[in-house]
Amino acid sequence: MRTTAQFFKALSEEPRLRILALLLDGELCVCDLMAVLQLPQSTISRHLAYLRNTGWVKGRRGGVWMYYRLAEMETPLAKELVELLSKRLPELPDTQQDYNTLExxxxxxxxCA
Structure with missing residues (x-):
């Protein structure tokens, strides 16, 4: 139950929800997230570390930058939750603005430099 609680707790911060919404469209560089969220690299990295540690995202190094994508979910609960977020997060005005800013x-x- 503790792992499930941590999984849900990852959704309790606005920047983490915004990151997840952006990653619904595919892999992004940390520099992309910095540009959209207007947050420093250290803050983005801290939120990504939390998401990685709770199983939401996976990262890979590409040169000096890290690239992140949604992780493959292993439990039925996690799969259903990602499906729900995939359906509902893009409907939010803030998410739509983030998509426009990213584009x-x-x-x-x-x-990324």
């Missing part, structure tokens, strides 16, 4: 950032960025 604008992608048009102007060359590579």
């Amino acid at each position: 604008a950032f992608r048009r102007t960025k060359k590579k």
Whole structure:
């Protein structure tokens, strides 16, 4: 039960929900998340570490940057919760704004530096 509680607790912070909503569309670089959320790298990394430790995301290194994606969920509860979040988070105005900001950032960025 403790693991399940930690899994749900990961959703209790707005930046983590926003990160998860952005990752619904696929893998993102930390620099992408910094640009959209307007938060420093240390804050983004702290939230990503929490999400990684609770099983929400997986990371991989690409050069000097880390790239994150949603993790494959192993339990029926986790799979259903991701399905629900995939359906409902994109409907929120804040999420739609984040998607627009990400799209604008992608048009102007060359590579994460």
